Each structure stands twice: as C-alpha cells, then as structure tokens.
Amino acid sequence: MKWTKKLRQPKLQQYIEADPFITDDELAKKFEVSVQTIRLDRLELSIPEVRERIKGVARKQYDPVKALAEEEIIGEMIDLELDSYAISILDIKQEHVFTRQNIARGHHLFAQANSLAVAVINDELALTADASVSFTRQVQAGERVVAKAKVADIRGSRTIVDVESFVGQYPVFKGEFHMFRSDRPEKEDQT
Amino acid sequence: MKWTKKLRQPKLQQYIEADPFITDDELAKKFEVSVQTIRLDRLELSIPEVRERIKGVARKQYDPVKALAEEEIIGEMIDLELDSYAISILDIKQEHVFTRQNIARGHHLFAQANSLAVAVINDELALTADASVSFTRQVQAGERVVAKAKVADIRGSRTIVDVESFVGQYPVFKGEFHMFRSDRPEKEDQT
Structure with a gap:
C-alpha cells in the first residue's frame, strides 16, 4: 500500500505514541518512504526526535546511578x-x-x-x-x-x-x- | 624468606618451566624483588619474555581462525x-x-x-x-x-x-x- 501524506501523518503519530522507541529509519521502512520524509512529517507534526521522545517517556528525572560512573x-x-x-x-x-x-x-x-x-x-x-x-x-x-x-x-x-x-x-x-x-x-x- | 641470586635463579627457572604463562610481575612478587631484577635474571639465564615463551609452548603453528577475522x-x-x-x-x-x-x-x-x-x-x-x-x-x-x-x-x-x-x-x-x-x-x- 502506498501512503499519501494525509493518511501517513496520523498513522505515524499513532505508531510513535504506541512505541516511542521507534526510529525514523524503522518508520521509513514501514511507510516505504525516505528517512528525510519521516523527518519532515515529524517537523510538521511537532514530534521530537526519538532520543528526546524517549526522555519524555521516562516518568521523571531518573535516579542517579550508584554502582558505577x-x-x-x-x-x-x-x-x-x-x-x-x-x-x-x-x-x-x-x-x-x-x-x-x-x-x-x-x-x-x-x-x-x-x-x-x-x-x-x-x-x-x-x-x-x-x-x-x-x-x-x-x-x-x-x-x-x-x-x-x-x-x-x-x-x-x-x-x-x-x-x-x-x-x-x-x-x-x-x-x-x-x-x-x-x-x-x-x-x-x-x- | 630472602632469596640470594644464586638460590633464586634456579628456582625462577623451575617456576617458569612449571607455568610458562607466569609474568615478570608475578615472579617479582613471589621472590620479593623488583621486576627489573627478574628481567636481569631472565637475561642471564637466556629465558625469553613471557609472550615469546608462550608462543614456544604452543605445540605447533596453530590452525588458522575460520569463523572471524x-x-x-x-x-x-x-x-x-x-x-x-x-x-x-x-x-x-x-x-x-x-x-x-x-x-x-x-x-x-x-x-x-x-x-x-x-x-x-x-x-x-x-x-x-x-x-x-x-x-x-x-x-x-x-x-x-x-x-x-x-x-x-x-x-x-x-x-x-x-x-x-x-x-x-x-x-x-x-x-x-x-x-x-x-x-x-x-x-x-x-x-
């Protein structure tokens, strides 16, 4: 199936909500578009990059590590x-x-x-x-x-x-x- | 016990024969002398450095590795x-x-x-x-x-x-x- 931008963007948002760890690369494969297209989609939808998303998912400032640096x-x-x-x-x-x-x-x-x-x-x-x-x-x-x-x-x-x-x-x-x-x-x- | 050089050198030779993997560092600790002393002992006894010794121990040219570089x-x-x-x-x-x-x-x-x-x-x-x-x-x-x-x-x-x-x-x-x-x-x- 070929996704139009109008169909792809809400679906993209759903995917990211379901799995905040998903990368642009994986999304590009799913929709059969370029990584650049996914990046533009995210920009338009104001969805941050995966690393930032994951940090948002972490429920709070995490505990400081004790056993190692x-x-x-x-x-x-x-x-x-x-x-x-x-x-x-x-x-x-x-x-x-x-x-x-x-x-x-x-x-x-x-x-x-x-x-x-x-x-x-x-x-x-x-x-x-x-x-x-x-x-x-x-x-x-x-x-x-x-x-x-x-x-x-x-x-x-x-x-x-x-x-x-x-x-x-x-x-x-x-x-x-x-x-x-x-x-x-x-x-x-x-x- | 404090080892004189005369006592130490034959003992050193025995240790190395028994365990060719033993390092100068470990030998130095055993005899409570400096690593430099052990190196001089080895030179006088014509015993090669551990890395060379180990290669001598390997019974033959070893097989070429296949599964990885x-x-x-x-x-x-x-x-x-x-x-x-x-x-x-x-x-x-x-x-x-x-x-x-x-x-x-x-x-x-x-x-x-x-x-x-x-x-x-x-x-x-x-x-x-x-x-x-x-x-x-x-x-x-x-x-x-x-x-x-x-x-x-x-x-x-x-x-x-x-x-x-x-x-x-x-x-x-x-x-x-x-x-x-x-x-x-x-x-x-x-x-």
Missing part, C-alpha cells in the same frame, strides 16, 4: 529506578559487528545488559557473580537495541536482575544476572 | 586447534576496569571467552546462542588473563564450548557457550 554504562541510560528497573539504548554501529557478516557481536549485547544490571543496584559496589544469557535474534548494524532490566529478587548480598533487549518489537537478548552487592548483610542462610 | 579476537590468540581447543591471553589495562574499584569489568572477560568460543569453531559462520558464565574471582588492572576453550560436544549445528580463564593459577571466569554453526546438518532430533 554513568559514563561507564554501555549504551545510553534512559530511565532508572534503583533496585527496581532500568532502561538503556545502544545503537549498533560498524564497530559492534563482525566485519564479514555485519551481525552484532554477542559481547556488546552482553555488555549493555550487564552494565544495566550493575547500574540498577542501589549500592556503591555491585559485581556480577553469574549470568545466563540467550541471543535470540541477530542484530544488524544500524539497529537500535533497547535493554530493559528488572530486579527480580534481592536476597542478602545477592540480587537477581532480569534483562530483556529488543530491536523494535523483536526480542534479541535475554539474560539473568546474579549480582553481588556489599551493603546488605548476608541473609541467604536465614531466609 | 583474527584481529576480531579479544585478547591475543596463543594456540588453536579447530573444533578442539584454543588459548588466548588478555592483559587487563586501565580501560578494562571500573574506575572506582580498579576491578576488571565482567564484559571484557566475557568478550575474551566468547570470541575464543567463536574462534575454535571450524566453520565460516559461528554465532553464540546461549551462554552460562560465572565470575569466580576479581581481576585487577595489571593482571594477565589466560583463557582456555575446549570443545565439549558437537551435535548437529550446535557446538558446546567450555571456557575457563585464569590469572596465574587462580580461576577467575568459567563459561559454557552454546554455539551455532552453519555447515553441519541439524541432527539434534535424530540422535
């Missing part, structure tokens, strides 16, 4: 509530992919998720003890990975953080991280 | 027998550690192990499907991590690679990587 987070922090959840985005560039296949290397997705699991911990010291991870879909250069971390359990000095990463609506990575923190007394044997 | 390996490849085993070393530098605690970030140890698990696969395409990893001891800047990968099982398009990483004699990382390869027919349901 914010610039040590792999990707860009979008939202954070300590000991609860965190969101970051990572734009996959040429430096992140295997040169031959253009597929993102697993350790970059791991690094994004792992640093998010560290960042969500409400402690000055948070270290990874164990992790189980799955790479569920290949990620290409030019794609944007949104990682969402949730604290699943806090038990003494151990915290379990579940991280799921998506490109658009597609899950690409899943991980369970067992984090060690310093400030809580070890209670594992007592509970 | 060799410069994409995180760390330095020391030995490789495709579909069998691989060894790499990674020197932990300031860029690898959390600035506050000087502890190596987990994703660098993961990246070394994961790229070794990719490199050991005898196929042009090798991707990581799942991984379970444990970080068993903290690694500091200045330490050298030796990773050893072993192919545990090849079943159809899935290959299981076990990786263990050490600093000196101490295990610091352990991982089981489930790798996907392209060239073998899927036999999992038949076996």
